[in-house]
Amino acid sequence: MADRRPDEQEMSRPKKPRTGDLDPTANPYLAHMYEESDDYNTGYKSRNGYSNGSSTATSLSKFKRHQTTALQAHTAEDGPNNPLNNAPLSQQYFNILKTRRDLPVHKQRQEFLDLFQKTQILVFVGETGSGKTTQIPQFVVFDDLPHMSGKLVACTQPRRVAAMSVAQRVANEMDVKLGDEVGYSIRFEDVTSSKTILKYMTDGMLLREAMHDHDLTRYSCIILDEAHERTLSTDILMGLLKEVAVRRPDLKIVIMSATLDAQKFQRYFMDAPLLAVPGRTHPVEIFYTPEPERDYVEAALRTVLQIHATEPEGDILLFLTGEEEIEDACRKITLEADEMIREADAGPIKVYPLYGTLPPHQQQKIFEPAPPPARAGGRPGRKVIVGTNIAETSLTIDGIVYVVDPGFSKQKVYNPRIRVESLLVSPISKASAQQRAGRAGRTRPGKCFRLYTEAAFKKELIEQTYPEILRSNLANTVLELKKLGIDDLVHFDLMDPPAPETLMRALEELNYLACLDDDGNLTQLGKLASEFPLDPALAVMLISSPEFYCSNEMLSLTALLSVPQVFVRPASAKKRADEMKALFAHPDGDHLTMLNVYHAFKGPAAANDPKRWCHEHFLSLRALQSADNVRQQLKRIMEKNELELLSTDFNDKNYYTNIRRALVAGFFMQIAKKDGTGKTYKTVKDDQSVLLHPSTVLNVDSEWVVYNEFVLTTKNYVRTVTSVKPEWLLDIAPNYYDLSTFAKGDIRTALQKTVDKVNRRQAMKGGR
């Protein structure tokens, strides 16, 4: 570490720290050049027809495709041998089989099969707890018999964690090894083999496959699960499947949803038949507040404590909006409850946070049982889970009897008019509120406390949450659609088409990035960019990085920008965390600082005990490891597309300059210029006033900055910023920085001065 601090002599040239006389292999900055080459077998194995691996006949061999009855399937499942591979079935299998047969979907297996066999597209509604995610794909496998035609059944999930855990569960249920007959495929991880006939995957993954296989010929049936969540990828997939269904009459499609808004799906899919299975739920009593609350967090805490003091046994689920709010609430509830225990003999209480960026082992804690009474015969203990809306649909937590719903969640918003994509705390929809209430009735009749009035519920909440496609920047989606072979983007039949201005912005952006030509056709660069599972700006930055002799570094940086924040700043040790961050700080900006962190992480200092090293330096090991993983994947894509992996010599004075220039190549549309003498900046072309995010290492003397993110809070912030030079902008993105397209103002004047300066300099050179 010490050798990386610039010493006295180098202070005058801060952009070129030296490492001293280290062996190049030990140089942390060049660590990536000495990575041992791994021979990971990439991507999907070719399935050159299905080799009937186990030639032994199974109980499924006698089945006729699309003629299976519930009874036949039932018998086959009863064993004694595995219907898939004829291996003897384990005791665990039979144990699970018993519980499976208790699931609500099981009673309607025949009904499902009848409809499934009759139609091409089926809409299936099953509330949480009906067993649809695990059972329906198995029902389909037993009827569709994909192994006979050498195809697969795919079941998509909006979340990676869900795809992984459900696949594991179903592999157990079918008594096979995960990755054999049952597998999963998520971004950067593929656990399938030539034997696989049932594949759980993220919706985004299926979309990427469709880019290379427009008709999804590998699949005989596609099940879109959790369609009600309306993720961007699910929406695109539905539009695509609607077209594929016409071209491939043999393809079966099942749309599964957990809400009763299924008519919309039916209508969209040409009045497809609907099958609904009731969930296993108990009645939930709903309470509203008589008056609107002044402070929803405080009201939530009060309600939780009140429940603990007065209501009978049963766990509590409280919905809040984000990590900070949740951690804070957990602390306060614990403190207050301790006092209640001391003073009022209340039962013991255990509080667990739950949010997306929480490490998995801590997420698992929410399944621990409630604490026992403090003494024999004392008041029963209670578990309180304080979570974001991931507790709304995706996770099933038993034992919840009380739900406290303040009515807010953090939602992504995008507006093409100011080109801001940000997470904002917003009121939830009525549908969400119902989902939340439903969580209280999983094990027995429950209660839901809504921290707003009934009138507010009726008047102020929208019916359904806006689908993600209406709240996102579509640059990436447009690139994907182009790659999917969809040329008429204007009339592509989406369930909820976005605002036309959003499409205009996306097309414009891709044109500036040279991914689309003026006629809207994919360029060579665009095709290349769509190979990367990245935002177009990042992809273009990466693809053009060899021109700046820093593709290795940009690869690391891209990976770092694709994972959660690497810097940890706990509330209890803010100062110490900042000091540690300062060790890595690069005066020219946050991107370079992140790069320093990564290089140090790969260096010898961290090699022995990365966990401890990260802890000491207030870095997130998980984020860095996943950055490492992402980097490897991206590197493979680079190699596949014959993009050179280069580094500028670290001792070259242009080492960091090259990196900053390469940043501009992708992010020239995210530039802000200092406004006057104050601390504010103005974004180029959109003219929005912004401040540098307080977390930046950059001082406010930089005239021009490139930013990674525009954060909308009570103040406008730009986060992850690095200083750049206006000459680079004009040089690297002349189309975007065509001065005639700029409105009169400070920015145009400054750019004009730069142009003049450059011209003058060239004239002088020419004159010489």
Add this chain to the structure above:
Amino acid sequence: MATQDPSPAGTGDEVDEDDYMNMVIAEPVAPKEKETYTQRRMRKQREAESRGRTKSKIEQAADEAAAREAALSASLFTNPATASNNKGLAMMAKMGFTPGAALGSRENKDARTEPVGINMKEDRGGIGLDSEKKRKFREEAERQGKRVKAEEGDYRERVRREREEVRLEGMVGAAMRVAERMTGEREEAEALEIGDSTLEVKKRKIPNKPLKQINILWRGLIRQREEKERDRRMRYDLHQSLSRFPTYDDADEDAEDKTALNKEPSQYVLVEDLEEEDPELDEFNALDPAVRLQKLVDYLRQEFRYCFWCKYAYSDEEMEGCPGVTEEDHD
């Protein structure tokens, strides 16, 4: 300069002769006052100052929000800066898009033409709080409007009543002071009789009687005075203690330090008393000033044979010579 030319524009007649019938008689344009050099210099300086001034945070935030709102409310298709020569729009046009239409299948009637709006939540107010506030504000405004209408006619009446009220309050105050003084004098006299001289020393400074034991008729006066005194003392202590709260007890200081810093233990005897709720007093104060005044006058008459209006303490029970109990009687 064109502005100096008084002839109206638009008389592009070929005929040079003046057509008196049609001639527009121009409003005599006030000759633009020439800016003197100094004036101009001042103006420039003012302008430069306002340009160079760093805006306060509140102004900045307001500017920021205004810029954002302006950008959010204008469609990109109607804004010439974004719509003209926009390659994205050109591509869409090629696909058959016309501004104003929606995307997607033509049968889809629900397709939106406007982006989803952005609503910034800046506090922790619960759902419905904002609209509740708005509703209350609206109702209040309506009520105010009604009241103004109703009272417009009797404006004079209202002013008169208000003046009367102020006058009465003044007299209530005066009557309370009289009652207090006379009671005090009587107690003193009684104390002298008993021979308790210690009482006298204390007397003038702090009334050692708890507030609640003071007659309701002038308790308000005492309370007010004590509150004033307390505030004054607290201000003084705060001042003396060099920005420290007077009750702050520094463990490092010994008794001498305290003396040096003038930090003798402050007396807050009254504070507790003052902070107590006094429903009886509140009730009394809620009465009409005229009623309160009458009660005081009656009390003075009964206890001290004193007429507030004559300003005279009569010696006999009958109060011979006093015209009556009301002010009017004394007119």
